[in-house]
Amino acid sequence: MKRVYVNENWCLGCHLCEYYCAFASTNEKDMARALKGIKISPRIRVEEMDGISFAVSCRHCNEPLCVKGCITGALTRVDGIIMIDKDKCISCYTCVLCCPYGAVSPSEDGAVLKCELCIKTYSRTPMCVKGCPNEAIVFEERGE
């Protein structure tokens, strides 16, 4: 299954992945219109310190602790992709407690935020991958 992989050697800390991610979820055509005046809540987040930077998003684990721990059944694994049913989620943050990568984020929007590989958007390739200027984020099959 294709997954998003991150290589910190090439991450520039430009944060464009975060903006493309936020843009993807708006389903707008124009990023300026979509994100103007908005504080973004991306599903991928860059960690940076002392010249090191890398983006972290859901790893779509084969044995997902977030799904197993989810108290509502809002998190499910469908064809290898861990999806969130925003309607079901009640923001208890059990997934935040369980995820070893810190890849599920608390949010004020009534449901936690996590990457769904842009499966719900029009983009076939995740937008963080498309938006990365340096191939630090790639979408590949690596036969696991």
Added chain:
Amino acid sequence: MKYVIIGNSAAAVGAVEAIRKNDKEGRIVIVSNENYHVYSRPLISYLLLGKTNEEKMKYRNDDFYRENRCELKLNKTAQRLDIKQKQVIFEDGDAESYDKLLIATGSSPFIPPVQGLDKVKSMYTFTTLDDAKALDNALSENSKVLIVGAGLIGLKCAEGISKKKVEISCIDLSYKVLSSILDDEGSEIIKRHLQDNKIRLYLKRHIIEFKENIAMLDDGTEIPFDVLVMAVGVRPNISLVKDAGGRTNRGIIIDERCQTSIPDVYAAGDCCESMDISSGEAKVMALLPNAYMQGECAGMNMSGLDFVFDKAIPMNAIGLFGKHIITAGTYSGDVYFETDGKNYKKLFYSDNKLNGFILIGDVAKAGIYTALIREKTPLDTLNFELICKTPGLMAFSKRARGEMLGGIKSEAVSS
């Protein structure tokens, strides 16, 4: 192969999903003493709060039993096990034979003996959907509600009914709220937060006697109430195993394969006692993620695989009136502590590993701490100072990060 599962909640679902990974053919019979499609018990407070509804509370979708070819028997209570005949005998006299049996009976509210309690008409508990519905029906505008127990159940109940224009009082034996998961300072923050949200707290108090609709406290205070909620705690439902001669303590004793001492009988979820790897002690860890994973482990072993679940730790994620608390592990060892009055963080560590943590307010990336406890990650393999301040993958070695984020393999070609 015929699998029988007593109980219809997270552990049962975990078992069904695991069994069906390995055995598409075997019969699965699920027996529940309730009359509902599998639902998430912790959601009952959210139901009262209006944040969810009965439909959305379903823990798995409507097709769950059909897709997994489960025979569901509702409103049926198991009475005893006949382990020689490998049968479950029900209260209605029916019997169900099994090849592999899972006990996932959960727990029941504990009602302490208090003088006059039998005279209280409107007493409720708060662990099941029926409990929640009954409580909801009992409430009316300006009802005075007294909740006995300021633990997870009591306080979630308080939050659940807080939007209903009722007066809420909460009493606990302990001098602190959430005493099972919070330290003193953390508890103090939550206490103030609850009081800010108009919950009247009576701590380090107990009820000597009920006089009709008045609770008499040990210090002489009298609390009048319309509705009483008993939430002092729960007791694992162990009688099926205990009566059949299986080993039990507070909970049913299981090994790391979720097997009881009775052959072909497994147990999972809130009814069990299992090893807390953060403290090395056997404990009842009544929390949904563990229930699911124990159920899964039991299901794997029941369907013929050798599967070990040895990563259980106590952990909790709870929100109260908009304030989030995440805790895990055991609170012993050296302490890292930071707070700005609103957010609160305490990490407990010793012998080169993290034992436990308490986060209040900013709980983002808490799972990174949880993983350190669960995996017993040696702290000297990471930048501990950094991870204390900022949970993140930055604190790990570049190599570890490469493995976690997957970048390492693509580097085989270049530098």
Added chain:
Amino acid sequence: MAIDYIYPDYEIVRNYDRCINCRVCERQCANEAHEYIESSNKMVSDDSKCVNCHRCVSLCPTRALKIVKSDHTFKTNANWEGKSIKEIYKQAESGGVLLSSMGNPENYPVYFDKILINASQVTNPSIDPLREPMETRVYLGAKPSKIERDENSRIKRNLPPHVMLSMPVMFSAMSYGSLSYNAHESLARASAELGILYNTGEGGLHENLYKYGKNTIVQVASGRFGVHKKYLSSAAAIEIKMGQGAKPGIGGHLPGKKIVGDISRTRMIPEGTDAISPAPHHDIYSIEDLRQLVYSLKEATRYTKPVIVKIAAVHNVSAIASGIARSGADIIAIDGFRGGTGAAPTRIRDHVGIPIELALASVDKRLRDEGIRDNVSIVVGGSIRSSADIVKAIALGADCVYIGTAALIALGCHLCRSCHSGKCNWGIATQREDLVKRLNPNIGYKRLVNLMTAWQHEIMEMMGGMGINSIESLKGNRLMLRGVGLNEKELEILGIKHAGE
């Protein structure tokens, strides 16, 4: 504060309707031209810091930025243009030599643009390269003047060492130090994939890149930095650098602060010491001296590698080339006055040397006239901008071309000509770690391969149009060229007819 006489040449224009304050411009500008103002929740820019490298423009996800030439102006004066005035201000302030980078940007004639290529019509039919064989492969090195046979009448194997190229292009000398490691890796990997060569320049060869030796020209220049036996023997060819088109007659100077870590190790000089390449080779004052170095290098590598001698195109280039062709060198590389550099005194870059087209034509003619053309192959560089320039250069007599600037542009260079600042925002001409990583060689090498592949297709199309099916048949085929707008003297030197003739 002293008066600042300099008004910025360029202005950063931000479309505030489109700016979403993502701050990528701020994060990506090593010159710190952009800044986020928290109190007003607004991005602002400082034009005076902008070098017009387009990094921010290219990365802005909403296309909210553009850079425009300032219309701020001095009083019109056909003689005293703003540029001259500003240079005087700068020097009056600093008291120093003006420094610049990349190639001569001034308005001298570009002869390639005044030469047109022929095509077949009716007779001598054109060739469709998609359907018929078309050879772009070339071999560089001395050609034997005659066939010799042994006592059994078998042909003697007397062929001097050659290098084979899949197309008549090589990446010209750009040192590790002037370029980043990632730029070097990109060039090396692209060369290996393409079957061509790149050139280390005078910076030595990073140990990780030895595996691309078969596609590497190692350079020996006046500072002799990084030269040792393994370096020489790892390569496909060895180049002696006598001069460079961007700064003929001038040496090089890599400041000590850039001589750190791998660069110091690779150059084999202590960290922090200035790497000074003298203007001349202190052991070469004649063709005879040059011959000694050529043969020393051949001896050191057991006569298995061709030796290239690279010179800048200067006034009497053909006489110099004639000498080199007799020195034992296998290849002459000539670098025209538009060739690039990481740093050169502005006056030298802009006023010294001659155009490569004229130098090439005169050298080729001179060597042919003297009957020594086959002693050497000729490689030319100094602003080859397209496949058309390559075809024209070959028809003028070159065996192959060197491209430097074009390769850097493929890697992202925007010709902002600020290499000497060491703050290349594209990760090409810098050693700053955070900037170097901006050039991912996995992307860079592919872009180089793409560019070369595209040019190869175009070369084949143009050759096919002329009814020519190999580079060998195009070489020196000046009948395929015609000049436009050139005077008699220029046509005579180029050895071509005027269009219409």
